[in-house]
Amino acid sequence: MKTNPLTTGSRGSVLWLTAALLICYAFLLVAGCSAPVQEGVKTNDTIKVRYTASFQDGMIFDTNVNSTPLEFTVGRGQVISGFDEAVIGMTPGTTKIVTIPPEKGYGLYNKSLVFRVNQAEVNEFLQDQESMGNLLGFQYPGIGSGYRWINSDGSTGYMRFSNATDTMVTVDLNNPLAGQDMVFEITLVEIVHPGT
Structure with a gap:
């Protein structure tokens, strides 16, 4: 009668123990590989970001890298639409660089918003x-x-000046x-x- 080396004597015990440990180790590996996947940013998430904003030529015009992170709720119009869209899918700790066109930023330049006016009227408005x-x-x-102010409807108004004379x-x-x-x-x- 043949004996099974896996079940006979001390050598058999060692082999069974080794096999059992290998199976347990394999289960631990599989369990460890299934760590929860962190979901990315979605619409209506409130998030905090750090950012640096620059023009195409690389000139920086705004940053909060060395200050308090910007906190906002995605998709609520609290930031420009291109910024809202850019953060969708990001996970904490990730960084991305995006170019935002005027249509998804602060709009196209509108020449009809440029006027030649009386200097006294401008001064009166600014004083008010x-x-x-x-x-x-x-x-x-x-x-x-230039100057900016908040209009009665909550929107922001801007005013820059050029070509000033004594009266215009x-x-x-x-x-x-x-x-x-x-x-x-x-x-x-x-x-x-x-x-x-």
Whole structure:
């Protein structure tokens, strides 16, 4: 009668033990490989991002890399539409670089928003806005400076000046970033609240 070496004596015990350990190890490997996959950003998620915004030529005009991350809810119109679209699918810790065209940024440049007006009228308007605490100055590298304010409907108004004389000035009411292709480097810091 032949004996089975796997079941006979101490050598058989060692082989059975080794086989059992290998099977357990294989199960552990398979279980460890099925770690949960982290979902990417979806519409209605509240997220925090760091970003650097530049023009096509590389000139940076805005960044929050060394300050507080920007927190917003995706798809709610709290940021430009191209930025909203860019973060979809990102997972925490990832970085992406996107070019956002004017149509998904601050719109096309509108020449009908450029006027030649009386300097006194502009001064009166600016004084009214300032007296309401509603006037802020801005400065964009490569674009220049001007003023912005919040309109009664919640929208933001902009005003830049050029060709000033003693009595007249050219006023540009376009957003200073209108007509610009913008490059954003975006890093997703965290998904604060997943959307529903």
